[in-house]
Amino acid sequence: MVTLLRGEAPVILQPAGHAQYAGAYCPPGVPFKEVRRGPFDGKSDIVVRLGVDGEVPKLMTFGGGAVVYEHDGRDKKGRVVYRYAPKLSSGHRGLMDGVAEVYAEHARNQAKERSR
Template sequence: MATLLRGEVPVILQPAGHTQYKGAYCPPGVPFAEVRRGPFDGKQDIVVRPDVDGGLPRVMTFGNGAVVYERDGADARGRAVYRYAPLLSPSHRAVMDGVAEVYADHKQKEQR
């Protein structure tokens, strides 16, 4: 875990919950469960600093804004929980299209 400076709050990144993935793009042939998975899920060596009003930022972005995680409360250990937000992530469609290619390739190999 990262060393906390005064006012910083530890963060854990989690897969999308229903609120985040409802209505998200999922190509044919890909299990909808794949939509929930974010590239940084499980990461917990991050901290966030509260805003001037004491609240935590609503979203965290990674990869120059391509991947977005949305705040979703706190866990039992007091860490801020941020969940992958496919609807807010500009890279989500391209990533899911890549996942669809992998599933299609795997299916072709099984049929041989």
């Protein structure tokens, strides 16, 4: 559990929802469900500073802005929810190309196993 200071709220990072992933890049051979996955999903040891009006920032960025999470309300525990935003993340294409390589390697290994 993170220690909160006045004006801070706990955060949970989640996979993209439909609003965030619709139309996002997905290479051939990769199931579209992989587009939803962000590199920091599940992270909950961070906080966000509330604005003077009590609002939270609309976006949270990591890696110099290469990975973007978008505000999406609060969960039942009162944590601020941010969802991975692949369309806003400049690093998304590279991430997905890496996922495509893993899927292709797995397919090659499966083909080798069947040919034995």
